[in-house]
Amino acid sequence: MDNKVLAVVNGQEITQRDLDIAISRFPRERQAYFMNEEGRKQLLDQIVSFELIYNYAKDNDIHKDENYLRSLEAAKKELLTQTAINKILAEVTVTDSEIKDYYEVNSHLFKNQESVTARHILVDSLEEANEIKKKIDNGMNFEMAAITYSSCPSKEQGGNLGSFTRGRMVPEFEKAAFELEVGVVSEPVQTQFGYHLIKVENKTKDTVKSLEEVYPIIERQLRNERESYKYMEFTQDLKQIYKVELK
Template sequence: MFAAIILSAVTASAVQAEPSADTVVASVNGTEITVGHMILVRESLPEQYRNLPNEQLFDGVLEQLIQQTLLADLIGETDNREIRLTLENDRRLMKASQAVEELSAQAIGEDDIAAAYDSRYADADMGVEYDAAHILVETEEAAVNLIDKLQAGADFVELAKEFSTGPSGPSGGALGWFGLGMMVPPFEAAVVAMEKGAISSPVKTDFGWHVIKLNDTRAISAPALDEVRGEIIAELQRSAIERRIDELRQQATISLTPIENIGIDVISQSELMSE
């Protein structure tokens, strides 16, 4: 049994002062398990497990790798198509991910960031926001009666507090500032068509009948550069990666097998993997 699993003895004299990713933690039938193997397993764990104490993590990860090595030894060297192709895909993905990281890490100048910001926002129409209030009642008749009171000089805020069944009633019907898409369509359409200071005709929605007052409108301001800096940098990085891929594609020799020789349905024919 001791010959089956040969663990490296970790003693005070054997511990390296500064272990590296290649430092051997254990050996199973001659297959080495290194610090690097353990780090990669830890980083792949869900966050709740990564936050466990290192002592608990170390033992658990090492045991997992030992068990995996023992089970892998049962198979030994294999020409299993699924394993081989999976490893090829994983290797391709990891190398591509590394290339993306390296391209993303390249410095992006402030001039580029400022130019991208100006391109996006300098002449952009950000739309309009509306400041409105409403009184919500159950029937059209009640809405008409409220409009008559308002035309006779009644105060909108006081009527909303007294008659509105909506949650904004106690605050005088105030809805605050909102943009397009934030209100149900019939309500939004009525507001957009109104002049500042106007009172609407009764407006029907699924909530009931509304009497709306448009208090004010304003143009939506573009966000400050610092608010969208991260988003712009990410966009510039994506563009740089796409340009680099296009360059590589133009330089590469890519040959495609005519699709009629393969058929698009092969992608879902899992049974081909076992042939």
């Protein structure tokens, strides 16, 4: 790609690459703003302004200002410290076999829980629930019955409750839902909210995620643990070299 010169400030070229680098430093959601001509022009104006002020600062000995010198030393210290930390932590490694061993020992941590996808109709009385059940048994569409009769806000979606795992619903409702066969409409189920007719549309059993699915998670966890240990160990060793006084 041609690195076109976009501006020259006091002999210093500002190029297309400089502009692209400046854009890349913004958060991803902000970068889109600079992907049109107007946005790029505004950013170029800002870069030009910074170059102008930089030249002014050099020509007016602002590099000798005490605040600048303190900030410079603080920045140098932070950069040097972070570079040392990165170098130390770069020694940490996690192998494929270690990740596999961890997975085999801790596979129970990577379960997809058993879940149910269901619809329901909620009414106040057992008599009303039985009447609706009879209509459904005689051919009325469950979703239409939910829209027509249910008192739950889910009626607007034909009684759809989406998917849920154990522990998400009241015990009576959960027991009935997880025991139902797919496509079967339950007998009325009483809970603290009233009487429910439940229709299960899908079920998934407990499954364990594959090693391939969780590999990055395990690798990151092991690396974080080892980096923390490495950091603590290294700083403890340094306390034997450099005097520390806590007051």
